Amino acid sequence: MTANIKLRKVWIIAAILIVVAISIQFVQQPVQNAPVTNPMKAPEEVTQIFRKACYDCHSNETRLNWYDKVAPVSWLIKKDVEVARSRFNFSTWDTLSIANQQVRLWEIVNMVLTGKMPLGTYDALHPGARLTSHDVDVLKKYVVSVSPTKYHDTVQIKKAQQEYEHFKPQTAAAKNIPVAPNGVKFIPDYKNWQVISTTSRFDNHTMRVIYGNDIMVKAIKSGHIKPFPNGAAIVKVVWNIIEEQNGEVNPGSFNNIQIMTKEDKRFPDTKGWSFAKFNGIDLKPYGDSPLFNTTCFNCHKIASETGYVFSIPLENKDLQ
DSSP states (O other): OHHHHHHHHHHHHHHHHHHHHHHGGGSOOOOOOOOOOSOOOOOHHHHHHHHHHTHHHHSSOOOOOGGGGSTTHHHHHHHHHHHHHHHOOGGGGGGSOHHHHHHHHHHHHHHHHTTOSSOHHHHHHOGGGOOOHHHHHHHHHHHHHTSOOOOOOHHHHHHHHHHHHHHHHHHHTOOSOOBOTTSOBOOGGGGGSEEEEEEEETTTTEEEEEEEOHHHHHHHHHTOOTTOOTTOEEEEEEEEEEEOTTSOEEEEEEEEEEEEEEOTTTOGGGTTEEEEEEETTTTEEOOSSTTHHHHHHHHHGGGGGGTTOSOOOSOGGGOO
16 A cells, blocks of 8 residues: 555656646747858868857857757756857857957867867767867967967067066056956055966967965965955966067067956955956056956856966966
8 A cells, every 4th residue: 555655656746747847848948040140251171160169159050959949958058058159159250350359269279278168068969069189270270370470670679678677667666556447456566476377378479477465375275266265366467479580489568467356245246256457558447337347257257167267377286
């Protein structure tokens, strides 16, 4: 008798689940494909790679398999596609400025090289989307080709070096501290912090030095980065590169300074992170409103495995 009651309960639960599963199919949220208005213009070999690995999420040409249309999976896919398109959309690519296109291309290649894109879950369901080493080489060469190296003459090199020397005391002695639209202040004292990493970007010919305050350094050394503690701060100083024909590469004119600070109560919508950018030797704050903080964070979401910070040392022991 007891066994029959248990079996009846199992059948009732199964029936309820089936009814729910069928019912939610009528609450569909299909992915809408808008017209392709300004598609990317690139060599066929390049566009084919993007089509197989990126277009299903980052274009208005999303192709869905039958299982992609089954709720609640379809709801998750719709959200993922909307987020992907908001970051960049190959169907409207040519509406971006040339400079913005170069930045997006570098981000794409960087995400591929670090294994963050295409997403592992997407690869698992779409094995044909996986990129080969040849595909990656093609993309890297293309990114370099759209932003070729410009060699500098003696006058330009001297001017850049003078600006480099002039900027160093300027930041240290800053009196009128600039403030970003979200209220984040420039931090003149960053030069007394520890250098935690150096990077370069071949797409826009810049190099950067990344500094971390004591809280940031201790968090990285101890591995406590998910999440980073309140008070952690990172400053990235970006210099334009002077590239000479003999192969020498040196810091040239100053480009900008970027700041990230961790303040959970002040910036709850961006996992506690604030962002600020100050351009040129005048340190002009970037952004027209505090909303740019969310725009910055949307890019950093990809780095969730490292506490939403891209440029941290690979080896914690490297920090003294």
